[in-house]
Amino acid sequence: MTTLAARPTTSRLGYVDNLRIMLTVLVLAHHSALTYSALPFWYWTEPSTSPSGIALVVFAVVNQFYFMGFFFLISGLFVPGSVDRKGPGAFARDRLIRLGIPLVAYWLVARPVLSLREWPARSAEGESFLHFWFTVGDPGPLWFVEVLLVLTLAYAAFRALRARVGVRSGVVVDGGVGAEGVAGAQGVAAQPRPVGFWAIAGLVGVLGLATFLWRLVVPAGTYWEVVGLPTPAYLPQYVILFVVGLLATRRGWLTALTVRQGWAALVVAVVGLGMAAGTTALATAPGAGALALLASAVAENIFAVSMIVALLVLFREKFSGQPAWARFAAQNSFAVYVIHPLVLVGVAMLFAPLVAPAGVKFLILLALAIPLCWGFAHLLRRIPGVARVL
Template identity: 45%
Template sequence: MTVRPLFKTRLHYIDNLRTALTVLVVLHHVAVTYGNIPAWYHFEPARDASGVALDIFVAVNQAFFMGFFFLIAGMFTPGAHDRKGGRGFLRDRLIRLGIPLLVYLLVLRPLAVFGSYDAVAAAAGRTDLPYWMFYLVTWDPGPMWFVEVLLLFAAVYALYRRRASGPPAPAATPAPPPLRAVVWFTAGLAAVTFLWRLVVPVGLYIPVIGLPTPSHLPQYAALFAVGVMAHRRGWAQALPARARRAGFAAAGVSTLLLLPVVALAPQGGLAQTLAQSVWEAVFAVGVIVGLLTLFRDRYAGQGRAAGFLSGHAFTVYIIHPVVLVAISTAVAGLHAAAIVKFALVAVIALPVCWGLAYLIKSLPHAGRVL
């Protein structure tokens, strides 16, 4: 059965969104470097109040941006499966996701973690810690956990399609999801996230697998599924312009009402867990709806510069840890406020990341993967 593709032309606004989200990923990890959250390869804890602003920036990003990546990935998963078939789809995912994952683990990750060798050796009480042992002790996929999870979601989708009677037909006329459906989805996501975090609290880290935010898995899975449904039903194209205002308003109001509760409630208590689960669900749905409609209506075009940025965004995602560690290590002796070092490293790192991504993608056969 041949399925008529819903996306007949390239959606440049989605490419532009990917670029913006990739910039946020880079800035997010620069903020972690100089804030108060020890969750990056190179970490310089803030010694002034500006570190709190970086922590807030990190918390706001974490509430929605990786879930947004999963939603976008879900939007293009059914079409890829329709074109390639089940085996071709999985083979393509293994090439385009699996090879970058292996390259990161075997080539880039050793460069990113090399600076922490002395600290790990000291913690182990050894001055002659073999590098292979250090490598295994510190094993995790870093930011490429996203690729790990996306590979799992792709496999689950392929299994679902194999067992289904046939691909669902796309909607004859794209229509936006009813408001009540969005409200119920948001409420359900908040409830499932709250229950999940009674078992998997915020801050839990899973070694080896390397998931830095397993507490957010309900959001990632739910938004990937929404993206799959959005592909067939044309939700992104059909959302009315007023959805942008409503989405941003919901995100803003929830932040004003709930973020203070998250900050002031007892750490790890039920009140904080509930407030954070509700805030993240409302904020994520609101911001995602707002940004989708904003970029669709105002940033749908793509010139040479925007095309260059979006065409190299995935490569930037893969290589940015090494770039950030190198630059932040180079300026480690600079005595300045946390926010100042954040701005300095960000201004240097973004063009370096895209320049290096261009060189890498220019290598023979690199374009087949990247």
């Protein structure tokens, strides 16, 4: 019997945690923009078709091209190492606690509270408050937690099946690492595999083709009410980038990315932004054909992959350190993600009487919400048992 053992590690990559902080702030900025933009897709909105209101729409659309896919990639980085240490069964139970409990808590508490404005109308129709409380709204931003839970449980099932098949064939894979077995928790391999231009281009091609074929069935703007998924048109990107995160852990791709590739990706992202915005506008116009849809799918993912590569290299080279404030922010970032709708809506309601351009109100809301979210998250996590989940 052959045993291929993983070498456990405990260190983390500071720049990956710093990227998670940045993306969490970007989520707050995204939903703050929806509050005052011409897109009324948030719990509390003050729609504006002014120039700054339109600018906030553009900001939100550009974010959507890449930032949640990036979140899934980063989430995937730490999954293999966690399964290595705990085993598939214990890992699955841990995910059900760490992701399932916040999802259920949001559904039972935050979701109906954020939808209370709908109660008078539904009460007038004869609906009971109890029925309203348990049926109004959807998971909101916690759709990310919902999808991530499904993906992580699927990976745990894959690892359990792989281990079972390995035992039957006489090869025991300790932690499921295999011959390339390498550092799990921090997402770095002992011998990083080079990431060439064609590999990055291939990823763009796979993402573009998968997105195009998917959007023939699930066009942009589709909303899945049953599961509360606001952007199912981007599901191929979410799933593929999560898998890229899993593979990057084993192959050391984060370390292998070069500074030159980072600069090249930044240039491509800047140039590709205009292409992505233009083709997306054409693809969502009435009567748009398959060619416009294909161009949009490819252009969006050129921008998305380029931004992700550029940010990975930038943070690895320039923002890898973690001073005390960054450690604090990283520890509380998931709790911030869970509670931020309550904070954003509360602050926006307080400032509703303020007469100011949409862009100004957006900046005020974001400036207040960032410290408030982290402050409330810190206090929440000090409650006994909460830090185990958040």
